[in-house]
Amino acid sequence: MLRVSLIEFFLESGCGLNNQQFENENVCTHNDDFHGGGETNNFIETNERVIEDVLPCEVEKFMETNEGIIEDVLPCQVEKFMEANKHIIEDVLPCQVEKEVPLDNEDDDIQLPEQLEDAMIGTHHSYIFSDGSGFHKGYRFLNKEVVVNKLKLVAIRKGFEFATKKSNKSLVSVACVEKSCKWRVRVVKYISSNAFRITKYKPNHSCDLRSISGRHRHASASVNAEFIKERFREGKCPIPKEIMNIVSIELRCDVSYWTCWKAKQLAQNMIWGTPEHGYATLEAYRYEIEKANEDTFTALEVQDGRFLYYFVAYRPCIRGFKNIRNVLAVDGTFLTGQCGGVMLIASGQDSENQIYPIAWAVVNSENDLSWTWFFRQLLNVVPNTNELSIISDRNASIKKAIATVYDQAHHG
Known part of the structure; x- marks a missing residue:
């Protein structure tokens, strides 16, 4: 029987024990003592400590030595052996499996x-x-x-x-x-x-x-920007938290909110260009606008090679203002981009009481010089007559500029 041969091998190997130690443990190694399942169980209970110390190398040695016997064992005999030695297998295998986990x-x-x-x-x-x-x-x-x-x-x-x-x-x-x-x-x-x-x-x-x-x-900001830049080309413009989720799901990588914020800025620059590049190409932009839209008025002011003012009034806006009431509303708003600045706007109101844009400009700040320069450019689009009314807030620079440039217009 396979189980008798296995137990005999365990006893002969001794798990590092000598003959005297086997005698002290009352170990019996005679084949005639192991014929029935009950006797086998008694032997296992008596020698449980010895069996638990069996090394995997000894088991492998036994398997190689008795290869011919194992190949002849019938499935039913294997099942009987597994049932008789169930608790031995449960004690030995888990510890060995843990050692082999890669x-x-x-x-x-x-x-x-x-x-x-x-x-x-x-x-x-x-x-x-x-x-x-x-x-x-x-x-x-x-x-x-x-x-x-x-x-x-x-x-x-x-x-x-x-x-x-x-x-x-x-x-x-x-x-x-x-x-x-x-x-x-x-x-x-x-x-x-x-x-x-x-x-x-x-x-x-x-x-x-x-x-x-x-x-x-x-997973730096520049790498994440390279990964998500096509989403900005499509006009989706994800926010940093959305970028965090995209990177986590598609790249299986965790990135911080700050890294995603920087990645968003870099991706925008890759697709839309940097603000510095935009200001540097204003002269070419002016040329293209005037080429595509005849009678469009633009003006660019630079100082020592640095941007100062830019003004634009498109032809459709100029022609449309001739057919609405002669009332202008002027105001300025701060730009929150990387380069800052102020946008000055002149608008009217059409026959349906909707805002009608006429001209706008980007300047370095809202002061006397910038407002005066803005109204001087606007004078090329909207004539200075006593039929014109200009509405604004109480900004002192606006009041001075109107008194200087549009001296015939009514201001309130």
């Missing part, structure tokens, strides 16, 4: 590969998987910033981290943080442009991912 599944921060079906388990603690980036030797990038953001985004998606081996104006070389892993990318700049291309690429990982936490070190 990953600590109680760690909530573990990030496994995105597609486990593509992963081949090489050892208990390492995986071989592709980074899924689609890169290849000769793959080109627009500039170095795009190189770095693309690599970080790939690392976040697949749940690994990399270290920069070398980085300068013409070269970027990175490798996996695990020294045993062979994943690495080398990108070199073209001589005649700012573009980069991959010259060396090993796409497969064979690293331990248990150290990766939910807060990925590569």
Whole structure:
């Protein structure tokens, strides 16, 4: 019987005990003493401590020695053996299984590969998987910033981290943080442009991912901006809390509110341009407006190469004001953007009592000079007559500017 042979083997191995210790424990090793289930149970109860100390290597040795016997055992005999030795199996297996578990599944921060079906388990603690980036030797990038953001985004998606081996104006070389892993990318700049291309690429990982936490070190504001920028192109403009949810669900990565706020600003700049760039291209904007809309009036004032004032009145607004009552309402409002400033507005009221915009301007601040400059430009659109009435608040600069430029108009 298999169970008798197994018990005999346990006793012969002694689990590190000598013959004298077996005698002291009243261990009986004779085959004739083990013919029935009741006798076997008595033996197990008497020698329970000895059996619990059996090492896995001794069991494996027994299995190899008695391979031919085990292959001949019928299913019914196996079931009978399992039932007779149920409590031994329950005591031995759990502790051995815990030793063989490859990953600590109680760690909530573990990030496994995105597609486990593509992963081949090489050892208990390492995986071989592709980074899924689609890169290849000769793959080109627009500039170095795009190189770095693309690599970080790939690392976040697949749940690994990399270290920069070398980085300068013409070269970027990175490798996996695990020294045993062979994943690495080398990108070199073209001589005649700012573009980069991959010259060396090993796409497969064979690293331990248990150290990766939910807060990925590569999940910077610039990387998140690169990931969400297309949503701003579509006009959705998500707020920071929505960006946090998007990154958490799609990239399985936790980022702070402040990081998402900065990512939003960067994404807006990527799609719409920076405020500095917008002010720098005002002269080209003026040209395009006047080219597309004849009789549109614009004016730009700069001082020492820096923006000061900008005025615009579109042709449809100029023509429409001739057909409504000669009443202007003027006021200013603060701009809350990065560059600040004040917007000055002149508007009327149409036949349906709706606000009718006539002209507007962006100035550095609301003062005597800016309001005077605004009304001088408005004079090219709205003539100075005694039939004109101008309404405003009690701003002293407005009162002075109207008295200087629109001396025939009524002000209240």
